[in-house]
Amino acid sequence: MPFPPLPPDRWPDAPARYPDPALRALDPRFEELVLFNAAVERIATGHRWVEGPVWFGDHGCLLFSDIPSDRILRWDAATGAVTTFREPSRHANGNTRDRQGRLVTCEHLTRQVTRTEHDGSVTMLAGTYRDWRLNAPNDVVVAADGAVWFSDPGYGILSDYEGRVADLELPTAVYRLDPDRGDLRAVVEDLERPNGLCFSPDGALLYVVDSGSSPRTIHVYDVADGAAGGGRVFVDMSPGSSDGIRCDVRGNLWAAAGGGGDGYDGVHVFAPDGTLIGQVVLPESCSNLCFGGPARNRLFMTASRSVYSVYVNTTGA
Ligand code: MG
Numbered sequence: 001m002p003f004p005p006l007p008p009d010r011w012p013d014a015p016a017r018y019p020d021p022a023l024r025a026l027d028p029r030f031e032e033l034v035l036f037n038a039a040v041e042r043i044a045t046g047h048r049w050v051e052g053p054v055w056f057g058d059h060g061c062l063l064f065s066d067i068p069s070d071r072i073l074r075w076d077a078a079t080g081a082v083t084t085f086r087e088p089s090r091h092a093n094g095n096t097r098d099r100q101g102r103l104v105t106c107e108h109l110t111r112q113v114t115r116t117e118h119d120g121s122v123t124m125l126a127g128t129y130r131d132w133r134l135n136a137p138n139d140v141v142v143a144a145d146g147a148v149w150f151s152d153p154g155y156g157i158l159s160d161y162e163g164r165v166a167d168l169e170l171p172t173a174v175y176r177l178d179p180d181r182g183d184l185r186a187v188v189e190d191l192e193r194p195n196g197l198c199f200s201p202d203g204a205l206l207y208v209v210d211s212g213s214s215p216r217t218i219h220v221y222d223v224a225d226g227a228a229g230g231g232r233v234f235v236d237m238s239p240g241s242s243d244g245i246r247c248d249v250r251g252n253l254w255a256a257a258g259g260g261g262d263g264y265d266g267v268h269v270f271a272p273d274g275t276l277i278g279q280v281v282l283p284e285s286c287s288n289l290c291f292g293g294p295a296r297n298r299l300f301m302t303a304s305r306s307v308y309s310v311y312v313n314t315t316g317a
Contacts, residue, residue, distance in 0.1 A: 001277075005262035013281040016040070020240060022266070022281045023310065029271055030278025033252070039278060044075055044082050045306035049162070051244070052095040052139070053300045053307070054103070055292025064302050065092045067108065067162045074305065077293070091156060091163045093289070094139030094196075094244070098179075099146045106137035108156025108163030113177070114150065115135045126150070126177050126184050130173040132169040139196045139244060139288070144203050147226060148177040153193035153212065174208055176226055187228045191219060196244035196288065199223070200272075201251055201317040207234060209242045209255070218255060218270075235274050240264050244288025244302075247317040252277070254299070258285030267301060282308055291316025298313035 001253025006021060009253075016022070016039040023040070025031045050073075062075040063085055072092050074085040086092070091108035098104050103116040103124070112127040125148060127134060134138040136156025141149050151173050156163035174188035174197060188194055199205065206221045206228050213302075215238040221228035234253070237296045240260025247253055251272040257279075258265050266282035266287060284304035292298050295313040301308045 003260060003263035005284075006281055011042075020081055020310070024279040024281055025277070026279065027271070027275060027277035029252075029275075030269060033248075033269070033278065033314050035311055035313050036114055040282070040308055040310045043080065043300075043307050043309050044073070047073070047305050047307075049287070049304065051093050051287045052106070053244075053288055053290045053292075053302050054095040054097060055290055055296075055300065056097070057292065057294060058101065062290075062300055062307070063095060063103070063306060064300075065089060065095060065105075067091055067156075072105075084235055091154065093137070093162075093315070094150070096140050096142055098142045098148070099144075104140055104142060105147060106140050106150060108136045111136055111157070111163075111273075113140060113150050115179070124181055126175065126278055129170055129175065129184055129186065135168045135172065136163055137168055138194075141198050143176075143199060145226075146179065149187070149197060149206070150175055150177070151194040151208065153195055154196075155193070158193050166204040169254075172212075174228070176207075176228075178226075183312035185226075186220075187226075188231065189219065190231055196242060197257065198245050198247050198253075199317070200247055201249055207245055207247070207253055209237075209245055211241045211243060218242055218245065218253070235270055235276070237268070240285075242268070243286070244290075246289055246291060248291070248312075249317050250312070250314055251317075254289055256286040256288050256301070256303075258287065258303075267299070280308075280310060 048068040072086040094106040135154035157166040173186040191210040195209040220234040267280040286303040
């Protein structure tokens with residue numbers, strides 16, 4: 001599969017001839033997801049390594065982490081202004097919201113998953129498993145029943161750049177936390193570096209990126225009674241790797257793609273059968289993404305030093 005680069009004058013912020021060539025259909029199913037007059041926009045730049053985008057419609061803003069800069073930033077949709085939401089962020093990485101709309105965050109420095117209450121106070125949700133410290137929680141998603149599922153690949157303690165160097169105390173894993181009962185369980189233990197994760201729209205499938213396997217893959221598991229089983233490879237991300245992932249309401253998987261160079265990096269979109277149906281081509285390695293905007297039809301992508309967005313003809317699951 002070739003990944004041809006875009007013309008060099010496409011970036012930064014060059015005018016796009018519609019339809020935007022950065023939205024690349026590889027299958028007719030992707031053409032249904034693309035709006036003919038929507039362009040990929042760079043909405044923020046100048047950061048170090050952005051991650052963990054999460055939409056707050058009630059505040060009209062996107063929050064995202066800049067992990068090395070030890071900040072969570074806030075992009076205001078009305079003005080386009082970027083301000084600091086939290087600093088220090090304890091080297092926050094992945095973010096999401098729970099069923100009550102509260103911010104849930106993976107922190108590398110504290111090696112915890114935290115919840116920010118409506119009054120702004122921060123509650124620790126998970127920090128240890130069987131008396132061992134978590135390595136460095138990376139990404140997080142909340143299930144329909146309110147359970148918090150998060151990955152712990154340990155990347156955040158490999159350097160002093162995105163946390164603090166330390167030895168891994170636990171095997172890498174995906175955990176499920178029942179925040180009401182405080183029950184924490186390892187639910188996926190067969191991946192090298194479990195990273196981004198999301199559920200299918202009906203909650204019956206859990207997708208998990210393995211960004212440490214060779215080749216880099218995305219796996220899928222059957223979910224029942226708070227457990228994940230029957231793990232199998234969903235797609236091979238060669239020659240690059242994925243990181244954060246999200247499903248749309250049709251069950252397509254939108255996967256951040258990086259490390260593959262011009263023409264590969266950006267977002268790869270897979271149909272539920274695993275076919276690569278299209279790409280959003282970006283000029284930087286993409287780390288993560290989310291759907292947002294008032295109609296949830298705006299895709300936000302954190303990519304290396306910048307944040308990008310594009311309106312699409314579907315909505316987030
Ligand atoms: Mg990640």
